[in-house]
Amino acid sequence: AQSVSQHNHHVILSEAASLELGCNYSYGGTVNLFWYVQYPGQHLQLLLKYFSGDPLVKGIKGFEAEFIKSKFSFNLRKPSVQWSDTAEYFCAVSPLSGTYKYIFGTGTRLKVLA
Amino acid sequence: NAGVMQNPRHLVRRRGQEARLRCSPMKGHSHVYWYRQLPEEGLKFMVYLQKENIIDESGMPKERFSAEFPKEGPSILRIQQVVRGDSAAYFCASLGLAGDNEQFFGPGTRLTVL
Numbered sequence: 128a129q130s131v132s133q134h135n136h137h138v139i140l141s142e143a144a145s146l147e148l149g150c151n152y153s154y155g156g157t158v159n160l161f162w163y164v165q166y167p168g169q170h171l172q173l174l175l176k177y178f179s180g181d182p183l184v185k186g187i188k189g190f191e192a193e194f195i196k197s198k199f200s201f202n203l204r205k206p207s208v209q210w211s212d213t214a215e216y217f218c219a220v221s222p223l224s225g226t227y228k229y230i231f232g233t234g235t236r237l238k239v240l241a
Numbered sequence: 242n243a244g245v246m247q248n249p250r251h252l253v254r255r256r257g258q259e260a261r262l263r264c265s266p267m268k269g270h271s272h273v274y275w276y277r278q279l280p281e282e283g284l285k286f287m288v289y290l291q292k293e294n295i296i297d298e299s300g301m302p303k304e305r306f307s308a309e310f311p312k313e314g315p316s317i318l319r320i321q322q323v324v325r326g327d328s329a330a331y332f333c334a335s336l337g338l339a340g341d342n343e344q345f346f347g348p349g350t351r352l353t354v355l
Contacts, residue, residue, distance in 0.1 A: 133283075159342050159343075163346075169348075170332070170346060170347065170348040170349050171284075171332065171346045171349075176343060178342070217283055217284065219284075221342055221344075223342065225297075226289045226296055226297040227336065227342050227344075228274060228286045228289055228297065228300075229274070229276070229284070229286065229334075229344060230286070231276075231283040231284040231285070232283055233282060233283040234282075234283045
């Protein structure tokens, strides 16, 4: 079955620390990949997406992610986090076949200490 | 450009009542997906509809849940005889063309069952 794993469920960092959130998926075919952020009480906001081309993609708010096809991974990174990055982060995968539905990871709650 | 709209944003129902959640896709979009986010969990696919057709309902509970996307008007997710376990955030997303594969999410409806 297709699945997405986010191994870090809760992460606590101090401001200015570097961030890396892991995302691994299980699907043998071609996929599109996404990272979303959900601030408390708010809806999903797209951070970045990968469709094709350069596997290092840059998104909003200083986030970037690298697609490593051989490892089925799409890790999210930010060199220096801010208190305002406190939120929940979701990785999503969409197989390019069938109904294009998204398969989401269970999310990572990030808390940044001021 | 109006994004994906959902209403109501918050819905409170007592056990046994019916809940109707509405989703208006982005202008020109004819594909709608519904996802459910249970507390402390990621989003789970429920159903995928095109105008007047249910394409994939593999994520829908077998009973009490139904969805439609009529030729005119919004997509409706209907939950009959709600139970406490139905309390969740329900998100819809729309897609213009299947090949685009970037879904645009609405703000969600938070259903609380008392």
